[in-house]
Amino acid sequence: MATAALSPLDQELHPPAHLKPILADVGALYRDEVAPREAALAHRLADESQFLDTDGKLHPEILAARREIMRAAGKKNVYSAHLPERLGGRGLGRTDMIYVEEKVYGYGCGLNPALLSWSEGATPRLLYCHDHQREQFVDPLVRGEKTSLHAVTEIGAGSNLFDMKTHAKRRGRDWILSGTKAYITNAFDADVAQVLAVTEAGAGRRTFTYFMFDTREYLQKGYRPGRVYQTMFGDGYTGEIFFDDMVLPESAVIGEVGQGFDIAVMSFNYTRMRRAGMCSGWSKYLIERSLERVQSRIVGERPLGANQGIQWLLADMYVDWLQTRSLSLEVARTIDNPGPWYRMPRPKDEIRRICALKVSNDESFYRVADRALQVHGGSGVMRNNPINKLFQIARNLRIPGGTDEVQRTTIAETLGLRFDASKSAPKAAGG
Template sequence: MGASAGDIAPTDRVEAYRRRFDAFLADEVAPVEEALAGRGAGTPWQPAKDAQGRMHPEVWEARREVQRRAGAAGLYSPHMSAAVGGGGLGRVEMHHVEEHVYRASGLGLGLAALGWTEGAAPPIEHASGAVLEQYVRPLVEGRITAAFANTEPGVGTDVLAMTTHARRDGTDWILNGHKAWITNAHFADVLQVVAVTEPGAGTRSLSMFLVDGAAPGLRRGPDIPTMIDDGLTGELELTDVRVPAEHVVGEIGGGFALAMGWINWRRLCRGGMCAGWGAWLLDRSVRRARTRMSGGRPIAELQAVQHLLADMDADVYAARATSLVAQAELDALGPFAIPLHRDAPRLVSLVKVVNDEAFQRVADRAVQVHGATGLLRGSPEEKLFRIARNLRIPAGTVEIQHNAIARSLLRAAAGADPDAGAAA
């Protein structure tokens, strides 16, 4: 199914969001960012750490303040449905919103104004009953934060091999297991834990549970220091954690589809993120090239540097176009439908892999244009270079995106040509 050109244009709702976001940045974010500066807590993108290696509490609190203000202003969860208090925007609209937020914020505190890993994710809308008021609405409004706990120390890509399990005890569930590499493990008020409920049942073997951050038996480990150095990645140990039946998201056996919904949401967010940050890095590189002198003239006059800028532009443009067209097609298919349309995984993976790979080249060239300044610890170029390298692993590695794309191509070929069946 193809998207027509009109499908990718920003809507009036997007224009309204962008206007309101710009005012919010100036009126609500800037004072919080100014209050944070010079306090020894670091910056939003290079936070100091506490004794356990976690993000400095003042940086975390500044982010929380922005999240609460964005929630109150109705800016925090445009991606969630109106039924749970969100903005009800589609994926093309969200590409435009995300692109704007990343370009306007750069690496500043404004990024916290848009629900991200720690916010509400579309699959959580499958929760029901009291849980909607207890966790989902507060997440949508930025009043609490979440984490998604899928990966384990011994199991990343091979999700169905996970060992964290849940057993019934009356109407409750008892969870035991060990999760690792979890974003916002240190601070989350509620955890979306994926666990085995029916061993050997393949994609029906898993279920998703909402575990309260204060649940007895839940232990948070120390920070896992990665190259993005955010002080937010950690471990969780669950020892006989009791979870009531109403904390099951969706149905028992539906955890794999829900987890994929969460992961696909993060994959799709790569489009606006890389377009926004890519354009931001390109703007900075053009400015730098026009002012940095070599041999008595700006380096922007050197063809070698001009080609770096042109290559950056080509990558940003191509990845952005891929995202917009693929997300337009996904809007028509239902990007988070359960079951997911059979054509959707290829489109989701195209968005992730094309953007991840392009953004790494963009970030690398931005460092090159900046010379030694681009290598300076804590400079935007150095930080985004590390983030760009990171992006190719979480939410499914680039190899896994290639697998999904190839699987879809071969399946389609097998459908059209019975002789190709063996290769699929």
């Protein structure tokens, strides 16, 4: 699954010189940690029936390999490079992270994504954790030794947080957490849960609070993973979870009581910005595989790529990649310049650009994946083909992290198009 060295697109990446060490670390990690495990698990990665176990969950061997890769990447301080040094990261800004992400995702969709923290890892919510949460939760998550889930969405509450029913009520100094969350990534394997709940209904942006706890410690005490969903991209990793009147101590709160909305907005912004290198890397992978295919596939005694119709498909894929990558780097530059990407609150124009970045990346990656599948013909439709897998992933990306329609609504609102005063509660969407 390795990307061919120095493709025409490789020559256009131009990473800054100061990133040479971390990009070399990524290359070494891929060679030493990822590629051998992908080879050992090739039969599972290439066959959906072996990728999942009999319950439809991601197979334990793949979960174990991912965890080993996370830990190895943690040891080299690649896994959490985006976090500030005081938390154990490398303190890289968004611009720098785009180059790192596109290198990681440029290897395709095998085990390589485990090299970098995603929603199950060291997310910026850790910036709001207290000292007493550091040893048990923050440090192991930053080092890739534990995984987390992030539970916001419910069946009846996705695009609008204010529809949320999961709540935590005070009992003495404790909190009683009750509710159900849906579509949660890493729902059955997470060591740590980070859960958003209503703590003061009707209090505007002070309505919600984040809680964090050890999932295994609470398994017999009201915490319950439910079924695993069978998603279109067969991840075996997305499910539902229940909180049956769980008793949580005050020390389980992330940040302050009532700060959940602001922390959620910050997390979603991060998820949206994170699309940049991910979509660029995966698009680059798809374009390179498509170039190889149209040069080697002979149809009617000449390469497929000799046809103008096919050439234009490839040209359009390149235009999408270049446009969105350029936009992402420009948005990242304007985010990094005023200070660290995780600062709060953010000005409206910056929020607008982050939403634009998500829409642009999701949709251009989807177009690239669609065209890549087309040039692969029947082989692209086969389930065990990485082109097909990335097409499914690309379609999915337009939903989580706040749907692309919600991004457009925010863009319009920050341009001054907000008319319904009765719905003036601050908006945040997507898990």
